[in-house]
Amino acid sequence: MDNRIQMQLRQAKEASRYMQNIKPEVKEKALKKISDALLTHVNLIIQENQKDILDAKNNGIKESMVDRLLLTRERIEAMAQDILKVVELNDPIGEVVRTINRPNGLLIKQVRVPLGVIGIIYESRPNVTVDIASLCIKTNNVCVLKGGKEAIHSNRILVKIMNEAIKDLLPENCIVLIETTQREQINELIQAHDYVDVIIPRGSAGLIQYVVKNATVPIIETGAGRCHLYVDKEANLNMALEIAINAKIQRPSVCNAIETIIVHQDVAPTFLPMLQDAFNQKVTLYGDERTQQIISCLKATSQNYATEYDDYICNIKVVEDINEAISHIYQYSTKHSESIVTENKETAQYFMDALDSACLYHNASTRFTDGGQFGFGAEVGISTQKLHARGPLGLPEITSTKYLIYGNGQIRK
DSSP, X not given: OOHHHHHHHXXXXXXXXXHTTOOHHHHHHHHHHHXXXXXXXXXXXXXXXXXXXXXXXHTTOXXXXXXXXXXXXXXXXXXXXXXXXXXXXXXXXXXXXXXXXOTTSOEEEEEEEEOOEEEEEEOSOTHHHHHHHHHHHHTTOEEEEEOOGGGHHHHHHHHHHHHHHHTTTSOTTSEEEOOOOOGGGHHHHHTOTTTOSEEEEESOHHHHHHHHHHOOSOBOOBOOOOEEEEEOTTOOHHHHHHHHHHHHHSOTTSTTSEEEEEEETTTHHHHHHHHHHHHTTSSEEEEOHHHHTTSOOEEOOHXXXXXXXOSSEXXXXXXXXXXXXXXXXXXXXXXXXXXEEOSOHHHHHHHHHHOOOSEEEESSOGXXXXXXXXXXXXXXXXXXXXXXXXXXXOTGGGEEEEEEEEOSSOOOO
């Protein structure tokens, strides 16, 4: 293991020991100081972020991905505001999950505790750096951050500002940045089971699968977002159009944007021309044969339906009924988010019960799959697995529990 990385992980593990005893009022003060510090240093953050933006453009990174990387004054102010929202959330640490009174007089309490050292591996979006740090502080966790090389200048300044803000309040090394830009050194983090309690990867399907296949530290898998919108035969087509526009175009580079729109054959002749006009040549469309009979588009293959574009590209499929739509989603979904637009509540419930994704919507955009939108303040990621946590990872999802047993001399017979 690289000596510097090993030292950082050892220091993070030591810090987690002391973080367990930090009181709520101290954590809140630290978070408020971070929020203030971000606002104080807006210009410096933008200056460092522009270095990453320039590098990204010089390296030919597509526009939608550059947008993920960009920090503006408005986005930094939103980051600072989100920290204050975390301050206002209920602190889960110390919460008594259940109490058991045994016949022998033992009192058993299951209480919520930190996970410990959380390693987060992510790409592009530097706002994630602040989101994760704030949630980890709130839950008495230590975070080890491994951002993408494309955001190294932004992440470096953000971590420096945060650590400077909390230096007199929290243990040193409770926010750690692994600065290496070499992906192969990820192994040193994801196999550091002596120092790290859990790994959370978020980013491209390639990154996530690499971590899943190579980690020896337990992981919480955050899936890529091949999200679907199904327009039912009983849909309000104007509503469906607004949802499709929002879910595809507002921010196509994020994991809760849709990649495929499935349309019932009864409404396809009306809806698809509306959709094509609304996308106004901004979105490249791929469709199956039935779609191509209605509008002009490129031919969709199984590879198209299996792709998370993160771009102004969208697949379309026309289906005979809801069961064909559900089968298609089962075949291609990453179990992130799916939505149905219909005026029939029974149809909507059937769709939501039949699918196995983390988040299922009726008459709403998949863009709401987000910790902030769920009222969590922020999120560490969006889990698509079933063990421990699923969906947006807010405060309770990055905690564990332990048992406190109170006696008065009991011995087992």
